[in-house]
Amino acid sequence: xxxxxxxxxxxxxxxxxxxxxxxxxxxxxxxxxxxxxxxxxxxxxxxxxxxxxxxxxxxxxxxxxxxxxxxxxxxxxxxxxxxxxxxxxxxxxxxxxxxxxxxxxxxxxxxxxxxxxxxxxxxxxxxxxxxxxxxxxxxxxxxxxxxxxxxxxxxxxxxxxxxxxxxxxxxxxxxxxxxxxxxxxxxxxxxxxxxxxxxxxxxxxxxxxxxxxxxxxxxxxxxxxxxxxxxxxxxxxxxxxxxxxxxxxxxxxxxxxxxxxxxxxxxxxxxxxxxxxxxxxxxxxxxxxxxxxxxxxxxxxxxxxxxxxxxxxxxxxxxxxxxxxxxxxxxxxxxxxxxxxxxxxxxxxxxxxxxxxxxxxxxxxxxxxxxxxx
Amino acid sequence: xxxxxxxxxxxxxxxxxxxxxxxxxxxxxxxxxxxxxxxxxxxxxxxxxxxxxxxxxxxxxxxxxxxxxxxxxxxxxxxxxxxxxxxxx
Amino acid sequence: xxxxxxxxxxxxxxxxxxxxxxxxxxxxxxxxxxxxxxxxxxxxxxxxxxxxxxxxxxxxxxxxxxxxxxxxxxxxxxxxxxxxxxxxxxxxxxxxxxxxxxxxxxxxxxxxxxxxxxxxxxxxxxxxxxxxxxxxxxxxxxxxxxxxxxxxxxxxxxxxxxxxxxxxxxxxxxxxxxxxxxxxxxxxxxxxxxxxxxxxxxxxxxxxxxxxxxxxxxxxxxxxxxxxxxxxxxxxxxxxxxxxxxxxxxxxxxxxxxxxxxxxxxxxxxxxxx
Numbered sequence: 001x002x003x004x005x006x007x008x009x010x011x012x013x014x015x016x017x018x019x020x021x022x023x024x025x026x027x028x029x030x031x032x033x034x035x036x037x038x039x040x041x042x043x044x045x046x047x048x049x050x051x052x053x054x055x056x057x058x059x060x061x062x063x064x065x066x067x068x069x070x071x072x073x074x075x076x077x078x079x080x081x082x083x084x085x086x087x088x089x090x091x092x093x094x095x096x097x098x099x100x101x102x103x104x105x106x107x108x109x110x111x112x113x114x115x116x117x118x119x120x121x122x123x124x125x126x127x128x129x130x131x132x133x134x135x136x137x138x139x140x141x142x143x144x145x146x147x148x149x150x151x152x153x154x155x156x157x158x159x160x161x162x163x164x165x166x167x168x169x170x171x172x173x174x175x176x177x178x179x180x181x182x183x184x185x186x187x188x189x190x191x192x193x194x195x196x197x198x199x200x201x202x203x204x205x206x207x208x209x210x211x212x213x214x215x216x217x218x219x220x221x222x223x224x225x226x227x228x229x230x231x232x233x234x235x236x237x238x239x240x241x242x243x244x245x246x247x248x249x250x251x252x253x254x255x256x257x258x259x260x261x262x263x264x265x266x267x268x269x270x271x272x273x274x275x276x277x278x279x280x281x282x283x284x285x286x287x288x289x290x291x292x293x294x295x296x297x298x299x300x301x302x303x304x305x306x307x308x309x310x311x312x313x314x315x316x317x318x319x320x321x322x323x324x325x326x327x328x329x330x331x332x333x334x335x336x337x338x339x340x341x342x343x344x345x346x347x348x349x350x351x352x353x354x355x356x357x358x359x360x361x362x363x364x365x366x367x368x369x370x371x372x373x374x
Numbered sequence: 375x376x377x378x379x380x381x382x383x384x385x386x387x388x389x390x391x392x393x394x395x396x397x398x399x400x401x402x403x404x405x406x407x408x409x410x411x412x413x414x415x416x417x418x419x420x421x422x423x424x425x426x427x428x429x430x431x432x433x434x435x436x437x438x439x440x441x442x443x444x445x446x447x448x449x450x451x452x453x454x455x456x457x458x459x460x461x462x463x
Numbered sequence: 464x465x466x467x468x469x470x471x472x473x474x475x476x477x478x479x480x481x482x483x484x485x486x487x488x489x490x491x492x493x494x495x496x497x498x499x500x501x502x503x504x505x506x507x508x509x510x511x512x513x514x515x516x517x518x519x520x521x522x523x524x525x526x527x528x529x530x531x532x533x534x535x536x537x538x539x540x541x542x543x544x545x546x547x548x549x550x551x552x553x554x555x556x557x558x559x560x561x562x563x564x565x566x567x568x569x570x571x572x573x574x575x576x577x578x579x580x581x582x583x584x585x586x587x588x589x590x591x592x593x594x595x596x597x598x599x600x601x602x603x604x605x606x607x608x609x610x611x612x613x614x615x616x617x618x619x620x621x622x623x624x625x626x627x628x629x630x631x632x633x634x635x636x637x638x639x640x641x642x643x644x645x646x647x648x649x650x651x652x653x654x655x656x657x658x659x660x661x662x663x664x665x666x667x668x669x670x671x672x673x674x675x676x677x678x679x680x681x682x683x684x685x686x687x688x689x690x691x692x693x694x695x696x697x698x699x700x701x702x703x704x705x706x707x708x709x710x711x712x713x714x715x716x717x718x719x720x721x722x723x724x725x726x727x728x729x730x731x732x733x734x735x736x737x
Contacts, residue, residue, distance in 0.1 A: 018553050020545075042736040044552045049578040053545035056538065056575075060518070060549025063536060064557065068549070086539050198482065199532070217534040217550055218557050220513040224480070224529060226537035227521075235483065236529060236537075395467040403490035406686045411645075428490070431467070438465050449503075449647035452495025452685075453485055454473040461464055 001174045003167040004071075006138040007097055008033035010145030011069050013179050016095070017043030018068035020057035022050055022076060025109040026165040027099035030071035051079040055096065059083060062092040063225065065216035067149055071097035074116050075106065077123065084158055085124035088250060090225045091203070091212065093152035093187060095145065097161040099168040100280075102355040112165040113355030114280055115332035120160045121309050127247055129254035131261055132160040132309040134279040138172045144263075144306070150185040151261060155253055156211050162308060164331070166281035166358065188213045194220040203246075204232040210253040255310055263306035264315060268294055272301030274371050275319055277340050277348075278329040279305040282359050286329045289364035298372045305336065316343035325371040329364050331355050393443030394461040397430060401455035404428035408447035408456050414440040417447065431456065478502045478512065480532050487526060489597075491677075491685020493644030493670030497591050498527050500647055501562060504654035505533065508558070516559045518547040520572060523597040523672075524564035541572030544579045547586045552732060555585070558658060565592040566604040569625055573605070580636035580663055582730040587657045588665045592627065593672035594711070601675030608710035612679040626708040628722045631665045638664040640721040641707070644671065645692040653721065662729040669709070669717070680712055692717065 001009070008030045011019070019034035021027075031047065038045035044061070048054040054070045061068035072080060077098045087094055102108020103115045120132045131151050135141040145161055152159040190213045194200060200221035205212045212232075215221035224234040229246055231237040254261070268290060269275065278286035283304045290302040303319070305312070316339075320326075326348035328337035337350045351367045353359050395416070402424055409417045409431055420432035433441075441458060448457040472481065479502060488494045505515055512533050519528035521540035528535035538546045543561045551559040561568075568576050568590045579586065595613055596602040602615040606627065610619040631639045638660060642650040650668060657664035671677060671688035682688045691711060699707065699718035707718045 018549070020549060039733040039735045042734055044732040046548070046552060046732055048545060048548075049574055052542060053548075053575050053578070056542040056545035057549030057552070059538075060536075060546040060551075061553035062549075063546075064550045064553035066553040068553070082539055083542060086542075090536075199480070216554075217516045217536075218514055218554055219534075222512075222532050222534060224535050224537070226529060227539055228537065235480075392464070394464045396470045397467040398470060398473060401473075401485045403485070405491040405684070407491075407496075407689060410686055411689070433464070433466055441464060446647075449499065449651075450496060450645070450689075452488060452492060452499070452644075454475055454479065454495070454499065455485075456467075457474055 001138055002169055002171045003138040003141040004029035005033050006142040006174045007145050010142035013182055014146040014149035016067040016069050018061040018066040020046050020048050020054045021070045022048055022054050024073045024076045026101055026168050027071040027073050051076040055080040055083040058094045059087050059092050062094045063217050069095040073099050073101045074103040081123040086227050087158035088128045089227050091156040093156055094158050095148045095152055100164040108356045111356045114164050114330055115355055117335040120162055129251045130309050132162050133307050134162045135167055136280050136283045138174050142174050146182055153187040154185045156214055164280045190215050199224050199233050201232045202234050210249050258310045262312045265304040267302040269301035271299050274300040274325045275303050275323050276327045277303045282329050282331055285359050285361040286364050288361035292365055293368040300368050311339045313343045320344035327367050329359055391443045392461040393441035393458040395458050398455045399424045399430040401453045402428050402430035403453055407450045411450050412447055416441045475502050478505050478532055480530050486530050489674045491671055491673045494524050494591055496644040497668045500651040504651050508658045510558050514558050516557050518543045518561050520563040520567035522564040522567045524591040527562045541567055544575040548584050551586050560587040562589045565606040566596045570605045577634035580631050580634040583637055583662045583727045584730045585662055591668045591670045593670045595676040597672045597675040627667045628707050629704040632704055632723050636665050637662045637725050637727040639723045641667040641719045643669040643692040645689045
């Protein structure tokens with residue numbers, strides 16, 4: 001199964017029964033898989049007229065109670081960003097899959113890229129925090145999509161899956177466990193019946209995790225969801241104070257749970273003096289380079305970022321105390337390197353490529369050797 | 375007998391309804407629609423104003439019993455500030 | 464009756480968010496009237512309020528969702544229709560109404576409008592057409608007449624406007640009507656008909672915007688515009704759709720009524736299970 005299909009199957013295994021999308025290389029196969037599978041499962045597949053409509057429909061479906069997803073690539077994600085912000089503001093869980101390709105602009109539609117990292121984080125306007133995962137195999141495309149839905153429902157937020165064309169189009173073995181064995185975190189739902197007077201306070205957070213219970217349309221809660229800054233009832237509130245309280249909560253809701261959200265994989269970090277940081281398909285080259293360097297006795301390790309956002313700062317700061325050099329290998333011109341440098345407090349070595357072809361393990365190995373003074 | 379589009383009203387049995395106007399002055403924005411479009415010209419702009427300074431309507435002198443509860447003022451008011459009910463007794 | 468009795472609540476407050484009244488619409492603006500017709504239709508629809516959902520976009524009319532005491536969603540500019548589509552398809556049991564303005568639906572949201580019409584998605588669209596962007600102070604909209612004055616057309620609008628009914632019928636809509644904020648009985652009745660009728664329905668409601676459009680195009684206030692409606696509106700009977708354009712500055716008939724009512728297959732996602 002190739003990564004795109006695995007991603008779709010992951011969503012289905014997670015109980016996603018609503019997909020609205022628009023064809024775009026290299027993620028079209030996800031839509032095609034949904035077009036095939038939703039009718040079998042009584043779910044909804046709809047090809048919308050553009051990406052704006054796709055994400056809007058996904059948010060609408062989520063408001064009605066469905067686990068909903070869309071899939072696109074860089075250009076489509078650019079069109080979806082305003083409504084990604086709406087999803088953050090309305091706190092509607094959904095999953096947005098970005099199978100990255102050569103960017104910017106039309107770029108390299110059929111070839112790999114990893115340059116949407118910052119777009120996923122800062123693309124929409126304003127301060128918000130986002131959750132994003134990056135698979136490096138079709139198996140992980142399956143597993144992480146399941147995780148995306150759980151995180152989306154857990155924190156009542158949109159979640160981005162940052163795949164790339166290589167992962168999306170490569171075929172590998174994918175083990176699909178029976179659905180009941182997969183973890184399923186249900187949305188926090190209202191525990192009280194609809195109030196007799198006034199709307200249900202659909203934006204009154206739980207003090208311990210800042211996530212409000214989510215009432216769905218059609219349950220009599222007479223909710224009001226607005227993209228305007230709103231108070232806990234969901235009523236528009238144009239005061240600076242209400243804005244600060246709301247926006248701070250929307251960010252802390254994610255940033256306070258970095259540990260619970262973060263997924264990393266490390267290889268050989270225990271004695272590492274040099275750490276290669278990478279993600280997605282590039283991490284495969286990095287893994288190879290690190291293995292070869294270790295074979296030559298160089299104390300180097302790999303830190304693979306499975307979760308890109310929120311960025312695992314604490315892990316980087318702790319590593320920085322005992323590591324001499326960070327090497328960041330990514331198929332863009334240094335987006336994750338910026339974060340690594342911010343957290344480690346010193347410059348990092350970059351092994352970059354703007355996109356379109358894989359970074360060869362040899363390139364990373366050379367960087368390791370230079371850093372090790374060999 | 376010619377077939378009528380609807381059966382004609384029997385005027386003896388018909389009783390013109392008598393309406394009672396209810397007002398929420400604070401909601402009025404003085405747009406004048408209820409005054410203009412009341413078919414019986416029951417309303418006029420009052421000298422009194424609400425907190426926002428808008429002249430809300432009042433019953434025009436001599437029109438105290440003219441309202442027939444046709445509800446047009448109720449339906450044309452953009453502010454949900456006026457409505458009528460059938461007067462009892 | 465001697466005098467009007469002062470009260471503090473209105474019979475429709477039960478379906479309104481009365482705690483947010485008075486609403487923000489300007490004196491003489493027609494949106495409140497259209498909203499009232501919708502609220503009345505909600506009560507008389509025979510559909511439990513719990514199943515009604517209203518979705519609106521951005522703009523003056525976009526604020527309507529915030530005043531109706533049912534599940535209401537105030538989404539991004541132009542995206543009310545696809546949002547409503549997602550809501551409806553995820554829970555077909557809901558009666559989903561999109562209540563938005565001419566700019567929101569026909570300009571930025573135009574692509575979604577024609578595709579929803581083409582698909583015949585089961586959502587009810589009410590488009591309050593006040594011939595300009597009111598919220599942002601009176602700019603040109605796709606419905607602003609050629610030559611009309613707007614803050615972004617100080618020398619007169621250089622563009623031809625849409626004739627919305629013509630556009631919607633051409634896009635494949637099954638049910639298209641046009642009323643004004645003076646035709647309150649017919650509008651409420653038509654909304655009820657839309658609730659009862661499966662598939663995509665579109666009602667254009669001509670509405671006064673004294674501040675944004677009226678005063679710069681020699682229509683003094685809302686009252687005067689409604690008087691224009693009273694003089695000029697004619698129930699269209701066999702009038703070709705392409706002649707249904709509107710320019711309030713000219714003394715031409717304004718054609719209203721239901722223009723098309725054809726049964727088309729309602730959009731349903733493919734399902735092998737039912």
